[in-house]
Amino acid sequence: MCGIVAYVGHQEACPIIIKGLKRLEYRGYDSAGIALLNKSGLNIYKKKGKVVALEEELKSKDTTACIGIGHTRWATHGEPNDRNAHPHYSNHKKLAIIHNGIIENYATIKQKLLQKGHEFRSETDSEVLIHFIEDIQSELNCTLVEAVRLALQEVVGAYAIVVMTEDEPTQLIAARKSSPLVIGVGEDEFFFASDATPIIEYTKDVVYLDDNQIALVRNNELKIVNLENERQLPYVQKLEMELEAIEKGGYDHFMLKEIFEQPRSIADSMRGRVNSEEGSLQLGGLSEYMGKLADAKRIIIVGCGTSWHAGLVAEYIFEELARIPVEVEYASEFRYRNPIIREKDFVIAISQSGETADTLAAIQLAKSKGATIFGVCNVVGSSIARETHAGAYTHAGPEIGVASTKAFTAQVTVLTQMAIAVAKKRGTISEGLYRQLLIELENIPRKVEQVLKAADKIKEIAFIFTYARNFIYLGRGLNFPVALEGALKLKEISYIHAEGYPAAEMKHGPIALIDEDMPVVFIATKDSSYEKVVSNIQEVKARKGRVIAIVTEGDSLIHSMVDFVIEIPKTHEILMPLLSSIPLQLLSYYIAVMRGRNVDQPRNLAKSVTVE
Structure with a gap:
């Protein structure tokens, strides 16, 4: 949830670390800090608030250094303030630490x-860890890396x-367990970060630390051991990400950019997988496990937030x-809840970051029961990608906005491909429907482009409803999860209370809320x-509710019944969520902007939830 950046090499560390922390702002945080080592010693500077507040603090300091560590903190133990911000000193101020995660036995x-x-000096569990490391080093008179190793065996x-x-x-x-850490390898320099975004402009050679690994960088050499002190061979990978992917590219916000990237991100989620002309659908990660999926007695889908909503779409x-x-x-x-899991179950774990702590815990439980685990995530080398038996990357590209948009449609795209492929394998759909779905899938990016052309109209509707304090979203069938996702988007970035319901459930309680x-x-x-939804609309209008309807283009019936209409192109019912979710993203975005909200970094939220 927090952001880690560190550097050692021949360049000035401070500008690299500060820029890196800004790259990680999308993860969510409430304070920032940096530790630098120079002639005056090991100095820590930290401030509550944004990285710009830390920058202001540093203006009067000597920041000359070729080594340093930096951090953005999302509070867990102790309130957000200067004292609890990272880095933290050891008892004698000879050591400093930055830490993401939670030490459960810190007390x-x-x-x-x-x-x-x-x-x-703080209320944090992280400070306890660095004190503990120093205490071990002092008691045993051992090297610092040995003290770190022994301390981590105890926590x-x-x-x-x-x-x-x-x-x-x-x-x-550096070390990791259940929280991401990547090391960038440059020319006589090394970069450490929570993800690759702070590293990409300096090097494309990276090492993703595995759980229970410890990395030591000293004198331009990288050495990795595990907690048993066994030497590990560093596996250097090439980053595929480009710097332009993490820039705004002329858009006012990352979220708006990512909404408009969806024609490409959906296409990328199908690239090399779908070929309607040949009638082929191949997901490389699934091929070895297709038999197990086809023979599964039950599919269990696990996810959180937006990923859970993608799972609900996939259920249908x-x-x-x-x-x-x-x-x-x-x-x-x-x-x-002590779930019943059997060996014939096929578990699909969905996570944008691939680091969601709750989803990782669910994977580990299901694996221990003998189930087959398949991951759907966006980040190459992430924990979920490594914990699962197999998986499929969504290839959505970096998503910087905290409120997920293109990750949702990419997840739904991949899950839809999985469902079509296994249906073909099981013989539960006709050849004609199979071919039709492949053609329609390939047309979805073009149809998303059509939806995005309605952005100005949606902006006008958003202006009218900026006043609102509550919203209700209603849908049936496949569009019920879309209603949930639309309500979540509005809550996340505008702070307006919103609820999603199956449309038929409205008269079982929520209809009491309807007024002008x-x-x-x-x-x-x-x-x-x-037809059932049309009846539900009439029930709301009879009680003077103000209705915004997402309809299929050419629909004249609903036009005459509601206050505002947003049209989307026709497609097969199975694929409709890929189109109907787009106007709801734009509606939430424009309402939030008009209310003066920070849409890329909404309060209290973090992009990657790496603690339970």
């Missing part, structure tokens, strides 16, 4: 250290850490096409539930 360790006379929880010491001006030590599609029972679970609740001040968004496309 026990802290109590023992207090009895030894340690004085703590319980999740971590990505970078440690520096006043005594070694060319040394940084898998059951409709492949006739396999599907259960969609909140990953955050999955392992806490209540905006109601209907996803009312022409599908098998169309």
Whole structure:
């Protein structure tokens, strides 16, 4: 959830670290800090608030240094303030640490250290860890890397850490468990970060640390060991990401850019997989496990937030096409209810970042029960990509805006391809429908472009509803998860209370909320539930609700019934969520902007939720 950046080499560390922290602002944070080692010693500077506040603090300081560590913190232990911001000193201020994650047994360790006379300057679990490392080094008179290794054998929880010491001006030590950490390898220099975005402009050679690995950089040499002190061979990979992908590219916000990138990101999610002319659909990661999916007695889909909504869409599609029972679970609740998991179950884990802690925990539980685990994520080399038996990358490209947009449609695209492929394998769809779906899939990017042309009209509608304090989103069938996702987007970035319901459920309670001040968004496309949705619209209008309807182009009936209409192109009902979700993203975006919200970094939210 937090952001880590560190550097050691021949360049000035401070500008690299500050720029890197800004690259990681999308992850969500409430304070920032930096530690630098120069002639005056090991100095830490940190401030509550944004990185710009830290920059202001540094203007009067000596920031000359070729080694440093930086951090953006999202508060877990202790309120957001200067004191609790990272980095943290050890007891004697000889060491400094930055840490993402949670040390669950920190209180026990802290109590023992207090009895030894340690004085703590913050309320954080992270400070306890660096005190503990220093204490071990002092007690055993061992090297710092050995002290780190021994300390990590004792702690319980999740971590990505970078440690520096006043005594070694060319040394940084990093380690990870259940929290991402990547090392960039340059010419006589090394970069450390939570993800590749701070590194990409300096090098494309990276090493993704695995769980329980410790990296030591000293004198321009990288060495990796595990917690048992066994030497590990660094696996250097090439980054495929381009710098332009993490820039705004002329858009006012990353979120708007990412909404408009969806024709390309959806196409990229199908590239090399779908060929309607040849009638072929191949997902490389699924080929080895297609038999297990086709023979599965049940599919369990786990995810959080937007990924959970993508899973709900997939539930409809898998059951409709492949006739396999599907259960969609909140990953955050999955392992806490002692779920029944069998060896014949096929578990699909969905995560944009590939680092979601709750989803990782669900994967580990399902694996322990013998189920087959398939990952759908966006980030190459992420934890989920490595924990699963197999998987498919969405290839959506970097998503910087905290509120997910293109990741959602890319996930739905990949899941739809999986459902079509397994239906073909099982013989539960005709050849004609199979070919039709492939053709329609290939046409979706062009149809998304058509939807995006309505942005100005949606902006006008958004202006009218900027006043709203509540919204209701209603849909049926495949469009019910779209209603949930639309409501989530509005909540996340505008801070307007919004709820999504199945349209038929409205009269079982929510209809009591309808009056002339209540905006109601209907996803009312022409599908098998169309007439029922028309009846639901009439029920809302009879109670003076103000209705915005997402309809299929050419629909004249609903035009005459509602206050505002947004048209989307025709497509097969199975694929409609890929189009109907786009206007809801734009509506949320424009309402939030008009209310003066920070749409890329909404309050209290983090892009990658790496703690439970």
